[in-house]
Amino acid sequence: xxxxxxxxxxxxxxxxxxxxxxxxxxxxxxxxxxxxxxxxxxxxxxxxxxxxxxxxxxxxxxxxxxxxxxxxxxxxxxxxxxxxxxxxxxxxxxxxxxxxxxxxxxxxxxxxxxxxxxxxxxxxxxx
Numbered sequence: 001x002x003x004x005x006x007x008x009x010x011x012x013x014x015x016x017x018x019x020x021x022x023x024x025x026x027x028x029x030x031x032x033x034x035x036x037x038x039x040x041x042x043x044x045x046x047x048x049x050x051x052x053x054x055x056x057x058x059x060x061x062x063x064x065x066x067x068x069x070x071x072x073x074x075x076x077x078x079x080x081x082x083x084x085x086x087x088x089x090x091x092x093x094x095x096x097x098x099x100x101x102x103x104x105x106x107x108x109x110x111x112x113x114x115x116x117x118x119x120x121x122x123x124x125x126x127x
Contacts, residue, residue: 009120011051012079016071018044054078061108064101066090073105076112084114092116 021044024030025037057078063069069090076084084091094105095114105112115123 009083009124010081011047012054012075012081013047013051014054014057014071014075016057017075018047021047052079061105063090063094064104065093073109073112077109082111082113083120084112085117085120086114087116 022040025035025040054075057071057074059070059074060077061070061073063073066088069088072084072086072088072091073094075081086092091114093099094102095112096102097106
């Protein structure tokens with residue numbers, strides 16, 4: 001299989017991404033795993049230095065199952081990205097033909113792929 005990553009992969013972030021990252025230490029599992037406010041803030045600062053920040057993310061798409069996930073699709077649409085990397089099952093299932101509620105998304109955005117981080121790394125390694 002030919003990897004889809006012949007070009008550079010760019011990370012885009014927006015305010016809502018940073019807000020979600022900053023909420024991580026308040027959740028039980030990350031706190032038990034040693035995730036601290038300092039570690040999260042270090043991550044945020046690294047992302048701000050390395051990623052491209054997008055200040056305007058128009059609300060174009062509404063996720064049919066989990067509206068909170070809409071922001072990620074809208075960020076990808078705002079920058080004309082063709083790939084979203086996520087572990088979120090509702091986002092991943094937008095590309096799943098077995099999910100009838102994903103048909104509208106697949107019809108509207110046939111070139112948009114949503115894959116897991118593990119799959120992205122596998123495809124990059126296959127390069």
